[in-house]
Amino acid sequence: MATPQTGAGDPTRSLELLWREFAPQPSRPGPKPKLTVDRIVEAAIAVADREGSCFGMRSVSAELGVGAMTIYRYVPGKHELIDLMVDRVSRNDGDEALLEGLGWRDRLELLAEGTWEVYGAHPWLLEINQRRPVFGPDSMAGYDFAISAFEGHDLPDREVNLVITAIMNLVTGTARQYLMRDSAEEAPVADEREWWAKQEPYLNRAFESGMYRHIQRFADESAWDVTAHQAMRYALERFLDGLAPRMEAARREA
Numbered sequence: 001m002a003t004p005q006t007g008a009g010d011p012t013r014s015l016e017l018l019w020r021e022f023a024p025q026p027s028r029p030g031p032k033p034k035l036t037v038d039r040i041v042e043a044a045i046a047v048a049d050r051e052g053s054c055f056g057m058r059s060v061s062a063e064l065g066v067g068a069m070t071i072y073r074y075v076p077g078k079h080e081l082i083d084l085m086v087d088r089v090s091r092n093d094g095d096e097a098l099l100e101g102l103g104w105r106d107r108l109e110l111l112a113e114g115t116w117e118v119y120g121a122h123p124w125l126l127e128i129n130q131r132r133p134v135f136g137p138d139s140m141a142g143y144d145f146a147i148s149a150f151e152g153h154d155l156p157d158r159e160v161n162l163v164i165t166a167i168m169n170l171v172t173g174t175a176r177q178y179l180m181r182d183s184a185e186e187a188p189v190a191d192e193r194e195w196w197a198k199q200e201p202y203l204n205r206a207f208e209s210g211m212y213r214h215i216q217r218f219a220d221e222s223a224w225d226v227t228a229h230q231a232m233r234y235a236l237e238r239f240l241d242g243l244a245p246r247m248e249a250a251r252r253e254a
Contacts, residue, residue, distance in 0.1 A: 111164070
């Protein structure tokens with residue numbers, strides 16, 4: 001099955017739905033509609049959390065307890081719905097007051113940790129091709145927060161974007177390696193524990209051959225005991241350590 005991607009549907013309809021709260025709201029007499037776009041997006045996210053990004057629209061209808069065609073009165077199709085879902089999971093529900101006084105490093109760490117938490121809660125997001133992003137109010141707010149880390153520093157706009165992109169890449173890359181779920185259509189024959197048990201005798205023979213002497217220097221077995229979050233944090237902290245002199249040099253005089 002093809003990998004879902006953002007920006008694959010009608011861009012006009014996606015943007016109208018994403019920015020619907022910014023458009024004039026016509027008064028409509030009569031009973032309230034049975035569904036709302038928000039309810040459909042929330043239901044689709046719940047389905048994707050269970051089934052992955054290749055969910056069907058019928059599953060979303062079933063989640064809402066409505067007929068298969070009902071949701072098409074509100075959302076044109078899955079392509080546009082994916083755009084809405086990706087924007088929705090970007091929402092920052094934190095307390096803005098808690099961010100006051102945070103420096104550039106704290107804010108960039110919050111950006112990384114928040115992104116990591118989203119991937120952990122919604123692994124299907126790692127399956128979405130976002131090469132063509134569709135910006136809505138929630139994703140724009142997230143990027144606005146990321147840029148706030150550079151307030152008080154004279155860095156070129158291009159460099160600011162490069163720093164943010166680098167952080168997102170290291171978080172997303174680590175998440176893809178550790179957090180992506182097995183494909184439902186092509187699930188592995190063996191579970192993870194069994195897979196490593198099957199490999200062990202082959203790896204032992206490889207080491208005994210003497211061909212892999214650099215790997216054999218790893219005498220501490222705990223060297224391989226690395227969690228997903230530890231791997232992400234190590235990359236993030238080393239990156240921010242390297243960025244620190246640049247940020248200090250660019251600090252604007254108070």
